[in-house]
Amino acid sequence: MKAAQFSRFGGPEVLEIVELPDPHPGPGQVRIVVHAAGINASEWKIRKGMLSFGAGLPQTTGRDVAGVVDEVGEGVTDVTVGDRVFGISDDGAGAAEFALLTFRAIIPPALGFVDAAGLPCALETATRSLDQLKVGAGGTLFINGATGGIGGTAVQLAVARGARVIGAAGPANQNYLSLLGAEPVTYGEGMVERVRALAPDGVDAAVDVAGNGILPQLIELAGGAENVVTLADFEGSEKHGVHFSNGFADGHAFHSLGQVGELIEAGRFWLPVDRTFPLEEIAEAHRLSERGRVRGRLVLVIN
Numbered sequence: 001m002k003a004a005q006f007s008r009f010g011g012p013e014v015l016e017i018v019e020l021p022d023p024h025p026g027p028g029q030v031r032i033v034v035h036a037a038g039i040n041a042s043e044w045k046i047r048k049g050m051l052s053f054g055a056g057l058p059q060t061t062g063r064d065v066a067g068v069v070d071e072v073g074e075g076v077t078d079v080t081v082g083d084r085v086f087g088i089s090d091d092g093a094g095a096a097e098f099a100l101l102t103f104r105a106i107i108p109p110a111l112g113f114v115d116a117a118g119l120p121c122a123l124e125t126a127t128r129s130l131d132q133l134k135v136g137a138g139g140t141l142f143i144n145g146a147t148g149g150i151g152g153t154a155v156q157l158a159v160a161r162g163a164r165v166i167g168a169a170g171p172a173n174q175n176y177l178s179l180l181g182a183e184p185v186t187y188g189e190g191m192v193e194r195v196r197a198l199a200p201d202g203v204d205a206a207v208d209v210a211g212n213g214i215l216p217q218l219i220e221l222a223g224g225a226e227n228v229v230t231l232a233d234f235e236g237s238e239k240h241g242v243h244f245s246n247g248f249a250d251g252h253a254f255h256s257l258g259q260v261g262e263l264i265e266a267g268r269f270w271l272p273v274d275r276t277f278p279l280e281e282i283a284e285a286h287r288l289s290e291r292g293r294v295r296g297r298l299v300l301v302i303n
Contacts, residue, residue, distance in 0.1 A: 003096030004282045007058040009049035012283035012290070015061070022098055023091075025073035029100045032085060036117035036276075037094040038064030039298040040149075044290045046092075055092075061282075062095030063088050066107060066116035067303070070098075079106065086116040087257060088124075095282055095300055103254040108261035118149065118271055118297030120257060126154035127256035129229045129245050130161070133205040137162025142195060142203040142221055145210030146182055147173040149271060149297045150231065154207055155180045156269045157256075166198055168210070176295060192217045208233055208242075215240045272296035 001022050006014040025031045043061050045051045066086040069079050079085055087104030088094075107116045135141050141158050145151045146167025158165050159181035167182035168191060177184040185194040191214070196202065204227065206218040211232025218228045225241040237244035247253075263269035274296045277285045285298050 001097040002279065003060055003093060004062065004279065005058050005060050006047055009047065009057075011048070012044070012286040014047065015283045015286065017280055017282075020060070020093075020096070023093075023100050025071050025076075025100055027074040028076060029073040029090065029102050030069045030076055030079055030085070030104065031071040031098055031100055032065065032067035033070050034065050034067040034094060034097060034099050034302045035113035036066045037062045037089075037096075037099075037279075037300045037302060038118045038121065038149075039282075039285045039289045039300065040064060040121050041289060042121075043092075044286045047286065060091065060093035060096065062099075062300075063092055064117050064120045064122075065089050065094035065099045065101070066113040067099070079104065084113070084116075086113075086120055088120050088254065095279060095302075097302060103252070103257065105257035105261070108264045110264050114273055114276060114299050114301060115271070117299050118273055119153075119260065120254075122149040122153040122271065122297070123157075123256040123260055124247060124253050125150050125231060125245075126157055128247060128250065128253040129207050129231060130154060130158055131253060132229050132243065132245060132250070133207065133227065135161055135163050135205055139204040140164045140166065140199050142199075142206040142218065143167045143182070144206065144208045144212070144214060144218060145169075145232070146180075146184075147177055147295055148209065149294075151209040152180055152296065153271060154209070155182045156263070156271075160263055160268055164199075166195055166203065168195075170293070173295060187212070192221060195221055205229075207231065211236075215242050218242075273299050275299075276301050278302075 084107040087101040089099040147169040165182040174184040206222040208230035
C-alpha cells in the first residue's frame with residue numbers, strides 16, 4: 001500500500017510516499033480502506049522530534065481516519081465489512097491506503113468521509129479535558145485557543161453540556177467563535193480584564209489549548225491551578241502546578257466517538273474542514289498545520 005513515512009526528523013520535506021506491506025487486523029481490530037485522514041499538531045511535532053513515544057525510524061504518520069471496513073479481526077461485533085467508520089489508527093499510520101482501528105465508530109449519516117476524518121483526536125482530547133474539569137450545566141468555562149480543531153470542539157461540547165463558554169481567539173475569528181456558541185474575547189494584553197468584563201467573579205474552569213504561556217492568568221481567572229487543564233504547555237504545567245492532560249497517561253475518552261452523532265444529527269455540532277490535500281501533498285498540509293492559525297481541520301483525501 002501507499003503510505004506517508006519519514007526516515008529522519010526534520011521539516012515537512014522529510015515526508016515521503018512509500019510502498020509498505022498491506023496490514024491485516026488482529027483480534028478486536030478492523031481494517032479500513034482509508035478515504036480521508038486528518039492532520040494533527042502532534043504529528044508534525046513527532047516528525048520534528050519534539051515528541052517521542054518510543055518509536056524508532058522510519059515512522060509512519062496519521063492518527064485520524066475515516067473509510068470503509070474491508071476486513072474484521074476475531075471478536076469484532078460492532079461493525080461489519082462495508083460499514084463507514086471513523087476512528088484512530090492503531091499504529092499511527094493513517095496517512096495511507098489502509099489502516100487498522102481498535103477505537104472506531106460508525107460515521108453519522110450526515111457526515112462524509114472528509115468531515116468525519118477531522119473529528120477523532122479533537123473529540124477525544126476535548127472530551128477528556130472537559131471530563132477532567134467536570135464541566136457541566138451552570139458552570140462557566142474559559143478556553144484559551146478556542147477556534148482550532150480541539151478548541152472549537154471543546155466549545156461546542158461544553159455548550160451542549162449546558163455550560164457558559166468564553167473563548168479567546170484572534171481578531172479575525174471573533175464572529176466564528178460566536179457561531180460556535182462562545183462569547184469571544186481577543187488575545188493579548190488586557191485579556192484577563194476582557195474576560196472579567198463578561199464574568200466579574202471569574203470562571204469555574206479553564207482549558208489551555210494554545211499553550212502561549214498564560215497559565216498564571218488562567219489560574220487567576222479560574223480561582224486555582226486545580227481548575228485549569230493545559231493541553232499544550234508541559235513546561236508551564238510543571239512550573240505552575242497545572243494538570244497537563246495526556247491521553248496516554250490519563251486514560252482516553254474515545255467513547256466520545258460514538259456519542260457525537262446525536263449532536264451532529266441535531267445540528268448542534270460541526271467542525272469545519274479548512275482545506276483538503278491529496279496524500280502526495282502531505283508535506284504542504286503539515287507545513288500549514290505547523291504555521292498555525294488554521295480554522296477547523298486539514299484533511300488528506302486518499303481514496
